[in-house]
Amino acid sequence: xxxxxxxxxERLIESTRELLWERGYVGTSPKxxxxxxxAGQGSMYHHFKGKPDLALAAIRRTxxxxxxxxxxxxxxxxxxxxxxxxxxxxxxxxxxxxPVGRLTMDPDVIASAELRAPVDETLDWLxxxxxxxxxxxxxxxxxxxxxxAGEIAAAVVATVQGGYVLARASGSPAAFDxxxxxxxxxxxxxxx
Amino acid sequence: xxxxxxxxxERLIESTRELLWERGYVGTSPKxxxxxxxAGQGSMYHHFKGKPDLALAAIRRTxxxxxxxxxxxxxxxxxxxxxxxxxxxxxxxxxxxxPVGRLTMDPDVIASAELRAPVDETLDWLxxxxxxxxxxxxxxxxxxxxxxAGEIAAAVVATVQGGYVLARASGSPAAFDxxxxxxxxxxxxxxx
DNA sequence: GTCTATATACCGATAGAC
DNA sequence: GTCTATCGGTATATAGAC
Numbered sequence: 043x044x045x046x047x048x049x050x051x052e053r054l055i056e057s058t059r060e061l062l063w064e065r066g067y068v069g070t071s072p073k074x075x076x077x078x079x080x081a082g083q084g085s086m087y088h089h090f091k092g093k094p095d096l097a098l099a100a101i102r103r104t105x106x107x108x109x110x111x112x113x114x115x116x117x118x119x120x121x122x123x124x125x126x127x128x129x130x131x132x133x134x135x136x137x138x139x140x141p142v143g144r145l146t147m148d149p150d151v152i153a154s155a156e157l158r159a160p161v162d163e164t165l166d167w168l169x170x171x172x173x174x175x176x177x178x179x180x181x182x183x184x185x186x187x188x189x190x191a192g193e194i195a196a197a198v199v200a201t202v203q204g205g206y207v208l209a210r211a212s213g214s215p216a217a218f219d220x221x222x223x224x225x226x227x228x229x230x231x232x233x234x
Numbered sequence: 235x236x237x238x239x240x241x242x243x244e245r246l247i248e249s250t251r252e253l254l255w256e257r258g259y260v261g262t263s264p265k266x267x268x269x270x271x272x273a274g275q276g277s278m279y280h281h282f283k284g285k286p287d288l289a290l291a292a293i294r295r296t297x298x299x300x301x302x303x304x305x306x307x308x309x310x311x312x313x314x315x316x317x318x319x320x321x322x323x324x325x326x327x328x329x330x331x332x333p334v335g336r337l338t339m340d341p342d343v344i345a346s347a348e349l350r351a352p353v354d355e356t357l358d359w360l361x362x363x364x365x366x367x368x369x370x371x372x373x374x375x376x377x378x379x380x381x382x383a384g385e386i387a388a389a390v391v392a393t394v395q396g397g398y399v400l401a402r403a404s405g406s407p408a409a410f411d412x413x414x415x416x417x418x419x420x421x422x423x424x425x426x
Numbered sequence: 427g428t429c430t431a432t433a434t435a436c437c438g439a440t441a442g443a444c
Numbered sequence: 445g446t447c448t449a450t451c452g453g454t455a456t457a458t459a460g461a462c
Contacts, residue, residue, distance in 0.1 A: 069261075071436075083438095093438065144339045146403045165404070200392070200395075201393050202392075203400065217392075221388035224387070225420075228381075263454075276427075277429090279456095284457070
């Protein structure tokens with residue numbers, strides 16, 4: 043199922059990452075993880091304390107990867123507006139949803155301070171990063187000085203997260219794209 | 235747990251509605267439903283075919299209620315902008331999330347055309363209703379004629395749904411409010 | 427309509443052999 | 445490090461008495 047060079051703990055983490063994305067924490071059983079990782083029960087409890095411990099490792103890695111992906115786009119070339127646009131239009135597997143954001147709907151994740159922390163930190167970091175770009179745009183006069191950078195950043199991230207909801211409800215990425223286009227049309231600098 | 239005047243099927247539907255909101259479909263067991271409804275297993279399987287059938291009744295009722303709540307605000311007084319603002323600023327139990335939208339993160343709901351249908355229809359109806367108001371605003375000159383009403387509506391609904399994600403991640407409604415304010419600041423008619 | 431009994435499978439974890 | 449055995453508990457549903 044994975045590269046033969048991959049160690050057992052690695053395979054466990056990777057299969058957990060996939061299942062958390064597809065089915066969430068509550069919907070993911072150790073049995074399903076072990077089958078996908080082609081590992082035995084003994085291996086899992088040797089390398090990890092249990093389901094929460096393994097999930098924590100998986101969530102941390104997913105969060106880290108999301109930051110890297112976002113950084114690559116947000117630190118790209120272009121004006122502040124263009125960089126935010128690049129982030130919003132970035133290629134996504136829309137119907138799968140956000141591997142980080144979806145965890146907020148998981149009662150057991152929200153109930154655990156440890157499991158929630160990486161989710162919170164990642165979305166918080168993203169908002170801050172985008173707010174900084176909005177601030178740049180204000181300085182350059184591309185965005186109205188009256189805008190609150192933190193609020194715009196929250197709206198940007200929320201539109202993406204909510205876009206996944208609309209897309210999954212309708213079974214099509216179209217609603218996600220529509221929301222993104224709508225936000226961009228509101229955010230667009232005056233054609234001056 | 236509920237009014238004594240409430241019939242057993244009613245109590246079952248209500249307790250299912252609560253649990254679907256709190257824990258989602260995958261995280262809700264018949265046992266938990268029965269305990270909360272103070273009913274026996276025989277009752278549940280007498281009145282409903284099983285968990286999916288009961289969940290469908292619960293989801294339909296929740297969807298219906300969400301439309302009624304949204305209608306009350308969107309059909310209120312004021313300009314198009316003011317009615318959309320009223321919808322966005324409406325009082326919400328933010329940290330509980332959206333009882334309809336959260337179901338889109340439930341793999342078993344998305345996998346079932348029957349369970350997904352009321353979710354899809356409700357969010358689709360909401361987008362259409364808001365798009366109509368944006369269209370009104372365009373006619374009245376309150377919104378720029380270049381805006382696409384359907385896209386703005388998608389952005390509005392997505393911001394709400396995504397706002398729940400940000401709020402639940404951070405454990406505070408502040409992020410939800412920030413996103414709403416950000417969107418409203420972009421949508422606000424020119425002060426002319 | 428509601429109850430209890432029963433059934434098969436899975437959940438999440440531990441123990442101890444190899 | 446990995447395996448199999450075992451555990452008490454739950455998930456979802458059926459059967460049949462009352």
